[in-house]
Amino acid sequence: MTDLPDHPDFLWADPEPKKAYDVIVVGGGGHGLATAYYLAKVHGITNVAVLEKGWLAGGNMARNTTIIRSNYLWDESSGIYEHSLKLWEGLEEDLGYPILFSQRGVLNLAHSLQDVRDSVRRVEANKLNGIDAEWVDADGVKEICPIVNTSPDVRYPVLGATFQPRAGIAKHDYVAWGFARAAHERGVDLIQNCEVTGISTTDGRVTGVETSRGRIAAGKVALCAAGHSSVLARMVGLDLPLMSHPLQALVSELLEPIHPTVVMSNAVHVYVSQAHKGELVMGAGIDSYNGYGQRGSFHIIEQQMAAALELFPVFARAHLLRTWAGIVDVSPDASPIIGLTPVENLFLNCGWGTGGFKATPGVGDVFAATIARGKPHEYAEPFSLDRFTTGALVDEHGAAAVAH
Amino acid sequence: MQLIPCPWCGPREEAEFHYGGQAHVAYPSDPSALSDEEWAKFVFFRANPSGPFAERWSHSAGCRRWFNAVRDTRTHDLLAVYRLDEPKPVIP
Numbered sequence: 001m002t003d004l005p006d007h008p009d010f011l012w013a014d015p016e017p018k019k020a021y022d023v024i025v026v027g028g029g030g031h032g033l034a035t036a037y038y039l040a041k042v043h044g045i046t047n048v049a050v051l052e053k054g055w056l057a058g059g060n061m062a063r064n065t066t067i068i069r070s071n072y073l074w075d076e077s078s079g080i081y082e083h084s085l086k087l088w089e090g091l092e093e094d095l096g097y098p099i100l101f102s103q104r105g106v107l108n109l110a111h112s113l114q115d116v117r118d119s120v121r122r123v124e125a126n127k128l129n130g131i132d133a134e135w136v137d138a139d140g141v142k143e144i145c146p147i148v149n150t151s152p153d154v155r156y157p158v159l160g161a162t163f164q165p166r167a168g169i170a171k172h173d174y175v176a177w178g179f180a181r182a183a184h185e186r187g188v189d190l191i192q193n194c195e196v197t198g199i200s201t202t203d204g205r206v207t208g209v210e211t212s213r214g215r216i217a218a219g220k221v222a223l224c225a226a227g228h229s230s231v232l233a234r235m236v237g238l239d240l241p242l243m244s245h246p247l248q249a250l251v252s253e254l255l256e257p258i259h260p261t262v263v264m265s266n267a268v269h270v271y272v273s274q275a276h277k278g279e280l281v282m283g284a285g286i287d288s289y290n291g292y293g294q295r296g297s298f299h300i301i302e303q304q305m306a307a308a309l310e311l312f313p314v315f316a317r318a319h320l321l322r323t324w325a326g327i328v329d330v331s332p333d334a335s336p337i338i339g340l341t342p343v344e345n346l347f348l349n350c351g352w353g354t355g356g357f358k359a360t361p362g363v364g365d366v367f368a369a370t371i372a373r374g375k376p377h378e379y380a381e382p383f384s385l386d387r388f389t390t391g392a393l394v395d396e397h398g399a400a401a402v403a404h
Numbered sequence: 405m406q407l408i409p410c411p412w413c414g415p416r417e418e419a420e421f422h423y424g425g426q427a428h429v430a431y432p433s434d435p436s437a438l439s440d441e442e443w444a445k446f447v448f449f450r451a452n453p454s455g456p457f458a459e460r461w462s463h464s465a466g467c468r469r470w471f472n473a474v475r476d477t478r479t480h481d482l483l484a485v486y487r488l489d490e491p492k493p494v495i496p
Contacts, residue, residue: 230452241448243425244477288423291477292454297406299419332448389444 012184020217027224028052033179034364040186043372053195057176063326069167076382078129084362097178106167227327229350246296246325254278268307333393424460
């Protein structure tokens, strides 16, 4: 086990906002911090502020289930998620900070003949894109994760799974703190308790932001606000094809190491890993209704627990420690929206829905390049806002393990 | 669990209902006249406010009828519930 990191209070300064910046990043979560870091590191743009309305990485970054993988179906998704996974593999060294990245693999279970066919298709598509993937049958699942119930006598029997060995988990807080510290060391101002209340434009060009701590001028403004992206975009009259929903997760009490990998199931709908300390971390599906309240419905948790118990009878006596919800911005094709907007120098990164954490370093790098050059990075190009008009959707509902 | 007041059945548990998204979205009156941008707006773009939101619900495990509601998306409070043939109430 890697050494524990320093306390976050000592990792970055808490500056007053300056009057003007070259780039303002709105949203101090994983994506915003990573974007600022790569702006400074790769592009030498250091007159940058990250504005966060609460505390750094206290939104979805603190609420996700920390799963990292790149086994998506389409070439466009493979491009950006595999780019991200490669960055994860060198991130601890790059940031000089422990992030507890553990490549323990991910199993995506198949419970019906159609699941099996879709899974095998995804494995072959992954291989064509140079991504490690294999199909394993029910015995193979049992071998990789012995606590999975592979009995044929359950309502939704496990027929097999896709397996990506390089997938895994990382410690979400450390990832955020590592990026924050590294961005701060390169001159980025990380400004907390600073809510953006307006975005100023002149002649169709962004000029700055209004905040709860006054007006701040900016050459470029980059939005990384996840669930609140619609609210920010409305400030410049921009509509986004997003719905914000509560997505719930929960953890058990601390247990001995019993779960060696990550298990996800689209069909019965739960995804489970065991955190480094020992909690079982479980994700659910999104709540059906729109909401910004960061809490969800009890019946979603009930369904998730029922699914978990059928797959893992050994969990029956584990105690639930706590539940919570993050607000996810779901797009119509379950793929992100990255790139330019009709407003000059206003850049958009949103629509990651239920799967933004795994993309953190990848999108930081790709979004920073897009902002610095004023044109989309090649991995961002397929994810432009105008695909909803052209119809060039990147339909990844099947590769996202969350029902939405 | 949230109680949702069905206009016909009264308050019932949320699990009896099915969510239908934004209310008052009219089908285009002349579909063939729409541009690609207008089609995109109709198919993919819906209001996503942080605050009062007019939306549709169906009491699918009860009377199976659709109705509209205005709900505050920050608090989940149902500010108004009304039938489809009733106008959208004015929320102060």
